[in-house]
Amino acid sequence: MNAIRVSAFGPPDSLRLSEVQAPDPKPGEVLVRVAAAGVNPVDTYIRAGAYGKLPELPYTPGLDGSGTVESLGSPCPDLALGQRVYLSGSLTGTYAQFALCTFSQVHPLPDALSFTQGAALGIPYATADYALRIRAAAQPGETLLIHGGTGAVGTALVQIAQNLGLRVVATGGTAEGCALLRSMGVDAVFNHSDSGYESDLFAATDGKGFQVIVEMLANLNLPRDLQLLAPGGRVVIVGSRGPVEINPRDLMARNADVRGVMLFGVSPGELREVHARLHRGASDGWLRPRIAAEMPLAQASEAHRRILERGLNGKLVLLPWEI
Numbered sequence: 001m002n003a004i005r006v007s008a009f010g011p012p013d014s015l016r017l018s019e020v021q022a023p024d025p026k027p028g029e030v031l032v033r034v035a036a037a038g039v040n041p042v043d044t045y046i047r048a049g050a051y052g053k054l055p056e057l058p059y060t061p062g063l064d065g066s067g068t069v070e071s072l073g074s075p076c077p078d079l080a081l082g083q084r085v086y087l088s089g090s091l092t093g094t095y096a097q098f099a100l101c102t103f104s105q106v107h108p109l110p111d112a113l114s115f116t117q118g119a120a121l122g123i124p125y126a127t128a129d130y131a132l133r134i135r136a137a138a139q140p141g142e143t144l145l146i147h148g149g150t151g152a153v154g155t156a157l158v159q160i161a162q163n164l165g166l167r168v169v170a171t172g173g174t175a176e177g178c179a180l181l182r183s184m185g186v187d188a189v190f191n192h193s194d195s196g197y198e199s200d201l202f203a204a205t206d207g208k209g210f211q212v213i214v215e216m217l218a219n220l221n222l223p224r225d226l227q228l229l230a231p232g233g234r235v236v237i238v239g240s241r242g243p244v245e246i247n248p249r250d251l252m253a254r255n256a257d258v259r260g261v262m263l264f265g266v267s268p269g270e271l272r273e274v275h276a277r278l279h280r281g282a283s284d285g286w287l288r289p290r291i292a293a294e295m296p297l298a299q300a301s302e303a304h305r306r307i308l309e310r311g312l313n314g315k316l317v318l319l320p321w322e323i
């Protein structure tokens with residue numbers, strides 16, 4: 001089969017298209033024919049060798065994907081040959097034509113979603129659901145700021161927040177991104193590339209502050225976020241690319257919290273509940289991942305450059321059968 005291989009941690013060009021043996025599933029494992037592989041920022045941190053836990057070299061990247069069940073290592077009551085599924089992790093990497101997974105990494109793909117949309121569920125939607133419903137414990141009627149609303153996690157947050165009955169304020173970094181957020185029905189949209197936009201954010205709450213802020217770039221925004229909170233408010237950090245200095249008095253003055261999210265640390269039981277909620281959202285019609293771009297597998301290096309640039313506006317996926 002064709003697969004992307006990395007034999008040394010380094011720049012995007014370390015991603016090489018190769019011909020490798022398709023794996024065989026053992027008992028408790030399933031082989032999935034990958035129709036779409038989700039590209040996530042974490043894939044780039046791992047490829048660069050800049051992540052806490054690194055795979056043994058050589059390896060095939062990719063944690064998200066969707067496709068059909070090709071073969072089973074042992075019978076599984078929840079999976080049938082040919083069934084449409086999406087993946088939340090894999091044993092052998094999803095940037096490939098086939099991926100080996102444990103039974104628990106494979107979930108039924110709701111009929112209403114395409115394969116490319118299915119590749120957005122494993123990390124972005126699961127992170128958004130866990131951040132907003134569990135870590136923020138967001139309540140209907142609260143005002144939420146999605147600081148970075150245009151990306152894969154951000155657009156997922158918009159849909160989940162609207163379903164929860166929150167008032168949603170969100171930022172994008174380009175005119176197109178802001179237009180996308182407006183088209184999704186976001187109540188107030190601001191451009192995080194504009195200087196001084198933070199005072200406009202505060203004004204959008206009628207001076208009351210946000211009950212919840214979900215943050216995509218905490219190393220840049222956290223100090224100001226703390227000043228935008230309402231009394232009892234919570235900042236939930238999903239993304240951060242470095243250290244930052246804050247003034248603890250901003251938290252003390254508001255009896256406020258800063259909470260971290262790490263999807264890889266969520267318990268299997270909580271993850272099952274997260275995926276059950278995502279499935280219901282897709283079946284009920286409000287959960288619809290937005291695809292920003294589809295690229296052939298051979299363009300994985302380009303995809304890794306693109307995912308770290310501004311203005312992607314949705315989910316980036318690789319198509320393993322288009323080389």
Ligand code: NAP
Binds near residue numbers: 177217314
């Ligand atoms: P993505 O699709 O690349 O989106 C990145 C988002 O960050 C875009 O909305 C982008 O907006 C926004 N952004 C850029 N500059 C910003 C600024 N100055 N202030 C606020 N937002 C800004 O990536 P993603 O998959 O949604 O992931 C977002 C972040 O969360 C990444 O850092 C990722 O590593 C992290 N993450 C963490 C977890 C976890 O478990 N903690 C899970 C998933 C993702 P524009 O492009 O419009 O400027």
